[in-house]
Amino acid sequence: MNIVVIGSGNVASHLARALYMAKHRILQVCSRTIDNAQILANEVNADSIDEVQQINVQADLYILSIKDDALAEVVEQLPDVDGMVVHTAGSVSVNILSRFKNYGVFYPFQTFVKSAELQFDAIPILVEANTIANASLLMGLGNELSKRVLQASSDQRGALHISAVFACNFVNHMYRLGEDVLKESGLPFELLHPLIQETANKVLRMSPSVAQTGPAARNDQQIIQKHLNQLEGQKETQQIYRMLTDSILKYNK
Template identity: 90%
Template sequence: MDIVLIGSGNVASHLARVLYAAKHQILQVYSRTIDNAHILAKEVNADSIDELQQIDVQADLYILSIKDDAMAEVVEQMPDVNGLVVHTAGSVSVDVLSRFKNYGVLYPFQTFIKSAELQFDTIPILVEANTTANASLLMRLGNELSKRVLQASSEQRGALHISAVFACNFVNHMYRLGEDVLKESGLPFELLHPLIKETANKVLRMSPSVAQTGPASRNDQQIIQKHLNQLEGQEETQQIYRILTDSIVKHNE
C-alpha cells in the first residue's frame, strides 16, 4: 500500500516504522517543520515535504497524525484525493474528514514517545470508516500491525480516550506529585518503583475497585488528616489529595 503520512510526532513516528516494517511504501512524510519531516522520512525511505499542496494525490492511504486542534485546518488545506484518508485521534470525530470520498479512523490506543520502544502488536487498534469496504480495509491493515483490532464509533473512542486520561495521564501526574513529596524529604523516587509495579500488576488481575487500598479506602480519618497537615504549604497538592480521598471514600460507601 502506498501511504502518505501527515505528521512527524510521537504517534506518526511509531506508525511509520511499523508500516515500513510491514513492507508498505511510505511515499511522503509531511511536517510544518521540514527538518522534522526529513528525520522521519529518512528512517522509512520516504520524501519529506512541508507544504500540503505537495501531497501525492495518487496514494492509497493518507494518515493524519497531528494535534487534534490542527485537524480541521489541515483537512481544509489538503488537496482532493481518492485514496482513503484517516486520522489517528481518540477524541476527534470521523466526520472531520467528511469532505473526502473515502475516510475513517485508525486509532492505536497507547501512550507514545518517539524514542520509547514498544511492542506494537500488543497495542489495541480501533477503526471506523464511512463505508463497509473502507472499514474492512482498515481492519485488514490493523491486523497486520496488531493482535487486537476492533471497530468502534467516534463516541466509543471518545469514552476510551477519557478513560485513558484517567488511567495514564492523570496517574503519571500523580507519580510526579509523589516524586515532589519525596524530594522535599530527601528520598529518591525509585523507592516507589516496586509499589508502582505491583499496583499495575494487580489491576491486570482484578477490578480496580477490588485492588484499592490505603487510608481513604478504609476511611481512616486520623491518617488522612495527618497527611493533609504534612502537606501544609503545598496548597495544590493538598487540594488534589483531598479531592481524591473524598472520591475514594464516596465510591467505597
C-alpha cells in the first residue's frame, strides 16, 4: 500500500515506522516543520514536504496524525483524493473527514513518546470507516500491525479516550505530585518504583475496585487528617488529596 503520513509527532513516528516495517511504502511525510518531516522521512525512506498542497494525490492511504485542534484546518487544505483519508485521534468524530469519498479512523490506543520503543503488535487498534469495504480494509491493515484490532464508533472511542486520560495522564500526574512530596522530604522518587509496578500488575489481575487500598479505602480518618495537615504548605496538592480521598470514600460506602 502506498501511504502519505501527515504529521511527524509521537503517534505519526511510531505508526510510520510500523507500517514501513510491515513492507508498506511511505511515499511522503508532511509536517509544518520541514526538519521534523525530514527526520521521520529518512527513517522510512520517504520524501519530506511541509505543505499539504504538495501531497501525492495517487496514494492509497492518507494518515492524518496531528493535534486534534489542527485537524479541521488540515482537512480543509487537503486536495481531493481517491485514496482513503484517516485520522488517528481518539476523541474526534470520523465525520470530520466526510468531504472525502473514502474516509475513516485508525486509532492506535497507547501513550506514545518518539524515543520510547514499543511492541506495536501489543497495541490495540480501533477502526471506523464510512463504508463496510473501507472498514474491512482498515481492519486488514490493523491486523498486519497488531494482535488486537476492533471496530469502534466515534462515541465509543471518545469514552475510551476519557478512560485513558484517567488511567494514564492523570495517573502520571499523580506520580509527579508524589515526586514533589518526596523532594520536599529529601527522598528519591525511585522508592516508589516497586509500589508503582505492583499496583500496575495488580489491576491486570483484578478489578480496580477490588485492588483499592490505602487510608481512604479503610476510612482511616486519623491518617487522612494527618496527611492533610502535613500537606498544609502545598495547598494545591492538599486539595487534590482531599478530592480523591472523598471520591474513594464515596465508592467504598
